[in-house]
Amino acid sequence: GESVGLHLPTLSVQEGDNSIINCAYSNSASDYFIWYKQESGKGPQFIIDIRSNMDKRQGQRVTVLLNKTVKHLSLQIAATQPGDSAVYFCAESNTGKLIFGQGTTLQVKP
Amino acid sequence: GAVVSQHPSWVICKSGTSVKIECRSLDFQATTMFWYRQFPKQSLMLMATSNEGSKATYEQGVEKDKFLINHASLTLSTLTVTSAHPEDSSFYICSAHGTSGIDEQFFGPGTRLTVL
Numbered sequence: 001g002e003s004v005g006l007h008l009p010t011l012s013v014q015e016g017d018n019s020i021i022n023c024a025y026s027n028s029a030s031d032y033f034i035w036y037k038q039e040s041g042k043g044p045q046f047i048i049d050i051r052s053n054m055d056k057r058q059g060q061r062v063t064v065l066l067n068k069t070v071k072h073l074s075l076q077i078a079a080t081q082p083g084d085s086a087v088y089f090c091a092e093s094n095t096g097k098l099i100f101g102q103g104t105t106l107q108v109k110p
Numbered sequence: 111g112a113v114v115s116q117h118p119s120w121v122i123c124k125s126g127t128s129v130k131i132e133c134r135s136l137d138f139q140a141t142t143m144f145w146y147r148q149f150p151k152q153s154l155m156l157m158a159t160s161n162e163g164s165k166a167t168y169e170q171g172v173e174k175d176k177f178l179i180n181h182a183s184l185t186l187s188t189l190t191v192t193s194a195h196p197e198d199s200s201f202y203i204c205s206a207h208g209t210s211g212i213d214e215q216f217f218g219p220g221t222r223l224t225v226l
Contacts, residue, residue, distance in 0.1 A: 032213045043116075043203050043217040044154065089153060093213060096142070098205075100153045 012107040019077040021104045023090035028071060030092035030099075035064060035075045037086045038103075044089060047075070082108050113137055114206050116218040123194055124226055130190045131221045133204030139184035140206035144215065145177075148201040160187045194225045 013019045025033070031052040036044035050057045050064045050073075057064050063076040073090050085108045091098040113136040123129050133143055142161050146154040158168045158179050166179035178190040187206075191198055201222055205215040 036217075041201075041220070041222070043114075043220045045217070046214075049214070096207065096213065097144070097156060097159065098154075098215060099156070102153050 009102070010105045010107065012109060013080050014109050015080060015082060017080055019075075019080045019084070019106055021075045021077075021088050021090075021106065023073040023075075023101050025071050025073060025090070025092045025101075027092060027094060027099070028068075030094040032093040033064070033066060033073050034091045034093070034098070035062075035073075036089045036091060036100075037084075038089060039086045047088075077106075080106075080108050082110060084108055112216045114140075114204065114216045114218040116202075116204055116221050118221060119219065120222040120224075122224045122226065125195050126193055128190055128192045129194055129223060130188055131202055131204075131223075133187045133189070133206070133218055135185045135206045135216070138206075138216075140187075141184065142207040143181060143187040144205045144207075145179060145187075145189050146203045146205070148203060148220075150201075154203060157189075191223065194223070196225045199223055199225045 034049040035047040037047050038044045048059045048062050048064045050066050055066050061078045065074045087103045087105050089103045090101040115134045117132045145157045147157050148154045156169050157172045158166045160166045160179045160181040162181045162184050168174045181187040201220050203220040205217045
């Protein structure tokens with residue numbers, strides 16, 4: 001069946017360093033991918049998205065990379081800040097329904 | 111823009127009672143809304159897709175008679191957990207599609223349900 005998974009459950013980084021969060025997806029028909037940030041007790045917050053006709057997209061301090069050959073998605077956060085500490089989810093979509101990955105907890109050490 | 115609210119933000123109820131959770135799109139019309147459930151330290155699992163004016167579509171394994179969904183207007187969808195039991199305790203999150211496209215979803219803040 002369809003599944004989206006993350007490679008690491010927890011990522012600990014030093015403040016100011018760059019963070020890279022990875023995600024594997026299994027449905028090659030998925031054409032839209034999104035990264036969400038979720039803080040404790042809150043709903044997911046949109047970070048950045050990318051469509052399958054692109055392999056890279058940049059936002060403010062964040063970059064998403066898509067490798068369709070190996071069905072891999074990554075989120076890069078530059079100059080990680082304490083406020084970036086949260087759980088990050090990737091999600092894929094091909095019919096308007098989102099399938100979420102398992103989540104990676106990002107811990108930023110001061 | 112594109113704000114989705116949920117009410118209540120948290121609720122505690124006794125086993126066997128029913129609980130209704132509201133999801134509202136505040137500044138846009140949502141033709142489609144989604145309901146997710148999230149257990150502690152787990153991911154969001156889609157429960158059902160709610161389309162305005164029609165019956166909801168439930169994901170496999172989700173009991174439609176237990177989780178009643180009503181999408182009576184373009185700005186409101188409700189999820190009723192009937193005869194709630196402790197195993198229904200979870201974080202329930204809704205999201206909404208706008209009318210301009212099917213991809214982007216706007217998420218609500220979630221509702222924490224605790225069944226005693």
